[in-house]
Amino acid sequence: MTDDQLQFIDYRKPALNAGDYIFTVKHKIPDPEQGENGISEAQKIHVRAHAERVMIAPDTVYAQYPPAGETGQYGDVLPHLSLKKGILPWMRSSSSDINGEFVAEDNSPWLQLIGVTEKDIEQGDATALKTCKIDNLAEGAYFPSLQLKSLKKERDNNSLVAMPEGVKTITIKKSLFDSFFFNKAQDADLLAHLRRRWTAPIDRDKSDKKLLLDELVNKIGNKKEYIFDCDINERLGLKATAIKLDEIVKNETWLVSDPHEGDVLLERIVENDSVHSIRISTLSRELAVVVANRFGEADAVNYPGGMRNYSLLVSLEGYFTDDSIEAIEKLGDDEMIRLVVLTSWWFNCSQEKVDFGERAKALDVESLRYSTKQLKKTEGSLKRRLEAGYVALPHQFRQGDESISWYRGPFAPTLVGDMSVIALSENQRGESEGGFVATDADRLMSFCVEDGMFDVSYSVAYELGRFMSFKNTSFNNALGKYKQGQSRYRQLLSDEERRASAINKGIFIEKLPYAQLEEGVTDQQLKEIEAWLLRLASFENIPVWNLLPDPDLLPEKALRTFRVDPVWVQSLWLGALSLNGRPEITNRLFTECYKRLNKEIPGYGAFVRSDIVWAYPEREIKFRNIGEDNISDSIDLDPTKITAEHGDYMAYISSFHPKNIYSHRRIARDAEIYLSKESFDYLSLSLPVESLHYGANVDEKNNYTKSVKYKGKSVGGPVDIKMRHATKSIINATILADNLTNLLMENSDDKFSFSLREDGFSSARFSRFMLEGEPQVEFSVEKLS
Numbered sequence: 001m002t003d004d005q006l007q008f009i010d011y012r013k014p015a016l017n018a019g020d021y022i023f024t025v026k027h028k029i030p031d032p033e034q035g036e037n038g039i040s041e042a043q044k045i046h047v048r049a050h051a052e053r054v055m056i057a058p059d060t061v062y063a064q065y066p067p068a069g070e071t072g073q074y075g076d077v078l079p080h081l082s083l084k085k086g087i088l089p090w091m092r093s094s095s096s097d098i099n100g101e102f103v104a105e106d107n108s109p110w111l112q113l114i115g116v117t118e119k120d121i122e123q124g125d126a127t128a129l130k131t132c133k134i135d136n137l138a139e140g141a142y143f144p145s146l147q148l149k150s151l152k153k154e155r156d157n158n159s160l161v162a163m164p165e166g167v168k169t170i171t172i173k174k175s176l177f178d179s180f181f182f183n184k185a186q187d188a189d190l191l192a193h194l195r196r197r198w199t200a201p202i203d204r205d206k207s208d209k210k211l212l213l214d215e216l217v218n219k220i221g222n223k224k225e226y227i228f229d230c231d232i233n234e235r236l237g238l239k240a241t242a243i244k245l246d247e248i249v250k251n252e253t254w255l256v257s258d259p260h261e262g263d264v265l266l267e268r269i270v271e272n273d274s275v276h277s278i279r280i281s282t283l284s285r286e287l288a289v290v291v292a293n294r295f296g297e298a299d300a301v302n303y304p305g306g307m308r309n310y311s312l313l314v315s316l317e318g319y320f321t322d323d324s325i326e327a328i329e330k331l332g333d334d335e336m337i338r339l340v341v342l343t344s345w346w347f348n349c350s351q352e353k354v355d356f357g358e359r360a361k362a363l364d365v366e367s368l369r370y371s372t373k374q375l376k377k378t379e380g381s382l383k384r385r386l387e388a389g390y391v392a393l394p395h396q397f398r399q400g401d402e403s404i405s406w407y408r409g410p411f412a413p414t415l416v417g418d419m420s421v422i423a424l425s426e427n428q429r430g431e432s433e434g435g436f437v438a439t440d441a442d443r444l445m446s447f448c449v450e451d452g453m454f455d456v457s458y459s460v461a462y463e464l465g466r467f468m469s470f471k472n473t474s475f476n477n478a479l480g481k482y483k484q485g486q487s488r489y490r491q492l493l494s495d496e497e498r499r500a501s502a503i504n505k506g507i508f509i510e511k512l513p514y515a516q517l518e519e520g521v522t523d524q525q526l527k528e529i530e531a532w533l534l535r536l537a538s539f540e541n542i543p544v545w546n547l548l549p550d551p552d553l554l555p556e557k558a559l560r561t562f563r564v565d566p567v568w569v570q571s572l573w574l575g576a577l578s579l580n581g582r583p584e585i586t587n588r589l590f591t592e593c594y595k596r597l598n599k600e601i602p603g604y605g606a607f608v609r610s611d612i613v614w615a616y617p618e619r620e621i622k623f624r625n626i627g628e629d630n631i632s633d634s635i636d637l638d639p640t641k642i643t644a645e646h647g648d649y650m651a652y653i654s655s656f657h658p659k660n661i662y663s664h665r666r667i668a669r670d671a672e673i674y675l676s677k678e679s680f681d682y683l684s685l686s687l688p689v690e691s692l693h694y695g696a697n698v699d700e701k702n703n704y705t706k707s708v709k710y711k712g713k714s715v716g717g718p719v720d721i722k723m724r725h726a727t728k729s730i731i732n733a734t735i736l737a738d739n740l741t742n743l744l745m746e747n748s749d750d751k752f753s754f755s756l757r758e759d760g761f762s763s764a765r766f767s768r769f770m771l772e773g774e775p776q777v778e779f780s781v782e783k784l785s
Helices: 118-123 146-157 174-180 185-190 210-218 228-236 320-327 358-360 380-387 457-470 472-488 495-504 519-537 566-577 582-599 639-646 649-654 733-747 750-759 763-770
Strands: 004-009 019-029 037-051 061-065 079-081 111-117 129-132 168-174 192-199 225-227 244-249 253-257 264-271 275-291 307-315 336-348 364-367 393-394 401-406 446-448 453-456 560-563 603-611 622-625 659-666 671-676 682-688 693-697 704-705 723-725 777-780
Touching: 004 763, 111 118, 111 168, 111 275, 118 307, 168 174, 174 336, 174 723, 185 733, 185 763, 192 733, 192 763, 275 763, 358 777, 401 457, 457 472, 457 519, 457 566, 472 519, 519 566, 519 582, 560 566, 566 582, 603 622, 603 649, 603 659, 622 659, 639 649, 693 763, 733 763
Parallel strands: 364 560, 401 453
Antiparallel strands: 004 192, 019 037, 061 079, 079 275, 111 307, 129 168, 168 336, 192 275, 225 244, 244 253, 253 264, 264 275, 307 336, 393 401, 446 453, 560 603, 603 671, 622 682, 659 671, 682 777
């Protein structure tokens, strides 16, 4: 069982649907003179529950699939959208009163994802996306009157968040509307759900908890909900703020509600058939997912380069009230219906097979240097320099002379030193026979006799540290005050000894000159100094051209691993600490800070440059160390050999826990950098479980089927996917859900079949069995340790 788990939930409603509410509060004051009636007073409180209505902010969207702007074979994919706001699809209603009256049984989402193609637009079945003023929403197309009235009211009250020019809309024919929403809200119920990702700590409680778990099971009994007592909380290792527990899987898994510290997932783990341990997982991500009911559509004859498909998240608010249903049913098939679009994206659907796995496998994997093909053209000292990651760059000297010098950024393709050791010489740090002198970049420049060229790598790092730190006012102030305090202080005797000596001479001094430094002030200054040094060592502010001086070091479709050069980091820090003079204090401060912080500096990393960086923003990268520590060659990832020697391949790989990613950031639209403190020889790229897409099998005759797996095994034969509109590949989600239910009840164990009969096939289960995974792509890399 993996540490991270994915939980599917049908829906999550807010305490109040979005809308206006009136709460009436009555006060009754007894009055002996008026008998039982007394004085009665009522007061009305007006409350508005706000929520998105006609648009959502771009950062609300976590991921889209297919990726925006992409071209690929997406004819077997149902587009979907993940939203960071988990309750958003259920904050309004498609069938209840538009004014916000709460309907307890209405769990239908008010949002649905629909697909429209450029062929639909050309044929007149739909119009292109356009902006429409609120007053004009009902012009030339049907729009629910109650929703229009409510939108105008919100706009006039300045409470409607919308674009100044209006709202994004699309109009579609009534016949196409019926194909999308033929079951009204019933199909929409299956096409939106909540996903929660739970992350367990690396080390879980290994103690035998069987007696405690049995006691907990007995206390819960047949109840779905249990209110905690302090004793159980403490013995289970839960926070005191955990208030109640809901059983998810009988006697096995429970959801603990903790309104203050966050919910946790509690699981019974049985090891070696006897030891019962407890895994307590915390919630790491919650997403609302809305799925389209139309497959991507391609037309190789009329659109050989790929047909554009538009995915639009539309509002169904007010469309399924009794009045709206009656009005829509009276429309002719060719009459138009207008829908508000909250967000949208497009992709091109073609016959070309392009996906995450194919793109990741196409990556060229090497260490961070010029490619092997380029290096073959060189020899001698030039080749040795280039193999070490150096680049020859134009160099203009102070007096105007020009030459070419070697430069390498902070990342090297080979091992270049121990991060725990200060490699800068005493001279480079400003030490001399007569004391200390100011440091400068020239001391860090070296001359390569073999090439007749200077190496300016560390002098550039020094100047970069100075320039970047000079712009940081907070760091500058802290460093200046720290150096000033240290230089003024002369510790002759302790303050107590100095004061006692003065009193013996008949002198009373209230405040001694050059008194001891205040530890609290000094500690705060050091804290600010060290925080900036670590920020420099994360390279987040370093210009990209200093990290990658030549674009050829990171070509397109490439993965490059590297080792962080300790001397480059030391030069960077020395430059930063050289500000405000006082070379002796600079030297001492540099030495103390580096010895204290060197374990916090990342030592390894990788660059990825590919269209998967922007096309799959939710991708994951994992570093592992699988080979022996004393072997630097890349490991052999042959599944056959590993299975023969160690058993299950994935179990063997997973037994090596991933290294922590120290930091990562986007450095270009298609490039990203990852840093780690630990070495690695294995790297994998994958999509997280919450980003898996919805797919099916489609044959040459355009027949769609869905293969079902339960507990890792195929269940029965594939299920036929019935269409509401075969030409446009719009599915009948309700019939598909029924067919999946029947298949699972006929072929799965009694416990699951009973659960299906009892609970029905809801959106969570529908999503679970419609998911299609993308392969994890693995790479063996040279260990830089």
